[in-house]
Amino acid sequence: MVNFILSPAWFIGIDAGFETVTMAVAALIALTSLKFYRLSNMKKYYYFGMAFGLLATAFATKVFTNLIIYYNFIEQNSFGIAQTVHKAIGPATNFFSTGLLGYRLLTLGALLILYLLLSRKIRTSRSIKSLLIYFVLIASVFSTQVTIVFHLTAAAFLFFISMLTLKKYYQRRAKNAKYTLAAFSMLTISQLIFIPGIYFPLAYVVAQVVQLAGFITMLFTFRKVKNEKN
Amino acid sequence: MRRTRIDIINDMLLAIVNKGGSIKPTHLLYKSNLSHTLMKEYIRELISKKLIMEQPEKRGKSFRITDKGRQFSREYKKMKEFQESFGL
Structure with missing residues (x-):
């Protein structure tokens, strides 16, 4: 039986x-970036908004999938009806696998866009981008069997992405960039702890806390940006 | 420090705002601190992004800032800080 609940x-x-x-944090950043794109027509805001939009959608998918599985889990444990459990396993497995695949594909897709954007390779050749997209697809599908x-x-x-952010921080010394660096570093660490x-x-639990801390740090950066006055 | 594209666009928009919302090309050339060729390139971009519009006059033409251009100018510092903070 697949272990749904970690x-x-x-x-x-x-x-x-x-x-x-x-x-919510990812969606907020996405909407702001897309607003700046609408004003300036600068593609980098569009790609950044798209990446965070994908992240927001990924987490929405995961939350929805998990809540459905948790609800079934609680129901099964509360009522302890063997027949219901037996019938629930088949569709639950498919539902969970689909939801998980969606979450992973969207997350890796978002991270790919972020990497290409920050490394200034978003305009790289189509063949390289196609290869990277293929890599993301393979990794997502394979990860349904091997989570690691x-x-x-x-x-x-x-x-x-963290290394690129570090490089830009040293180059430009933007005062809020250190918080972005901290956020991406925390997200890197959280993924390693998930293993x-x-x-x-x-x-x-620790991985979830570190991941949340990473996004809260990003929200902090975002708030500082929003409070900038002309 | 070298001006970025967004800095130059904002400088040009501010020059138009400071002239009451409308400016002649020669005044904009002087205020924007750009070469004639570069200024033409930026003006094409500003018009295509609907941040300014060309206004024919009795003698020549002028450039008028649009509502979108005013909004850009208001949001400029936030856009720049967003850009710098997230490494764009």
């Missing part, structure tokens, strides 16, 4: 709450 019983629902917050693949791939993307989280529920 979360310890006491954390069930709380992780969905955390991910709802991260979804997703977290390693996401960690790799986030590591390179032992597959086997140890406490690690899963």
Whole structure:
């Protein structure tokens, strides 16, 4: 039987709450970036908005999938009806696998766009972009069988994004860039902690907390930007 | 420090705002601190992005800032800070 629930019983629902917050932060950043694109017609705002829009959609998918599975889990445990459990397993597996695939594909797609944008390679050749998209697809599909693949791939993307952010911080010394660097670094670490989280529920909890902290830091950066006056 | 594209666009829009919303090409050339060729390139971009519009006059033409251009100018600092903070 596929183990759907990595979360310890006491954390069930709380992780969905955390991910709802991260979804909201990603959506806020996406909408602001797209607003700046509408004003300036500068493609970088569009790509940045699209990347965070994909992230927001990814987390929305994960929250929805998890809540459905958690609800079934709680129902099954509350009523303990063997027949209901037996009937629920087939469709639940398909539903969970589809939701998980959607979440992973959208997340890796978002990280790919962010990496290409920040490394100034968004206008790179179509063949290279096609290869990278193929890589993201393969990693997403394969990760439904081997979960570690997703977290390693996401960690790799986030590591390179963090390095690019560090480089830009040293080049431009923008006062808020250090918070963005901290945010991406935390997200990189959270993906690495999710790996032992597959086997140890406490690690899963820590990974969720670190991931949330990363997005809260990004929200902090966003607030500082919004408070800038002309 | 070298001006970025967004800095130059804002400087040009501010020059138009400071002239009461409308400016002659020669005044804009002087205020924007650009070469004639570069200024023409930016004006084409500003018109295509609907941040300014060309206004024919009795003698020559002038450029008028649009509502979108005014909004750009208001949001400029936030856009720039967003750009710098997220490394765009």
